[in-house]
Amino acid sequence: MTSRRGLSTVGVIVAIVAVVIVIGVAVYFISAPARTKMKDAYAQFAEWTPENIAKDPKGYLSFCEGKTNEAIQKCKASKIAISAQQAKLEQMRQDTEDKLKVGEKALEELKDLYRKAETDKKWPLTWQGKGLEQEQAKHQVLRLAGEIESKTKLSKEYKAAGDQLRVQLTKVDDAFDRANEQLSKIKVNREKLAVQQITDDLKNNLVAMKSAIQTTIVDVDSQGGTLSLDDLAARSEAAVDDSKFDEIMKKK
Secondary structure (H helix, E strand, O other): OOOHHHHHHHHHHHOHHHHHHOOOOOOOOOOHHHHHHHHHHHHHHHOOOHHHHHHOHHHHHHHHHHHHHHHHHHHHHHHHHHHHHHHHHHHHHHHHHHHHHHHHHHHHHHHHHHHHHHHHOOOOEEEOOEEEOHHHHHHHHHHHHHHHHHHHHHHHHHHHHHHHHHHHHHHHHHHHHHHHHHHHHHHHHHHHHHOOOOOHHHHHHHHHHHHHHHHHHHHHHOOOOOOOHHHHHHOOOOOOOHHHHHHHHHOO
16 A cells, blocks of 8 residues: 555645745745735636546545645755845845944044034044034034934845844755655655556545645745835835934933
């Protein structure tokens, strides 16, 4: 009799097709094209009723093999896209970090000049080749502090997004490995079917594959995506709050 474990695991890997469809590199939720593909996948599996599986188990295994091969190709494409996105995110994070270092140094310099000018009652002060009256200097301190705070948050967002991409890449790698493993199992099961008549036990195993696949699709459907670069970049904008000036100036 065909191995229950061998055939039931075939269907689990077919679900990789649905997983790869919705692996988003930079999306918050599933796109319309992805939803359409998922509906198509449901429709294709719905055609394999228990009766049809029993009538044509070899055809069903061929169907699974085709879907697994599609999944492998999608995994390869996803790995390339994710790697490119990782490189872009890291470059943006590094650029932000470089700007932060310059900004923090400039802010401390300005704060020291402000304190000295206030103590000496001597205005304007000279900073970065510019003469600043007291109110102008105060506004400049607030502006720099606000931008530094915003860039700091943005840098953290870039790092978090990079971490999410690494998780996604791990999922793709795992799916890729399991899909290749399943190709071998499908071939073995096809050979077994060549010398066996379908039994009730074999039929039940094949039918059970559908349930595992559909459950995986539902789980993937509820899975969130990663942050888009546009969304991350938008977070760099922050309004300056004048009420924070005293708090900033107290920091050493």
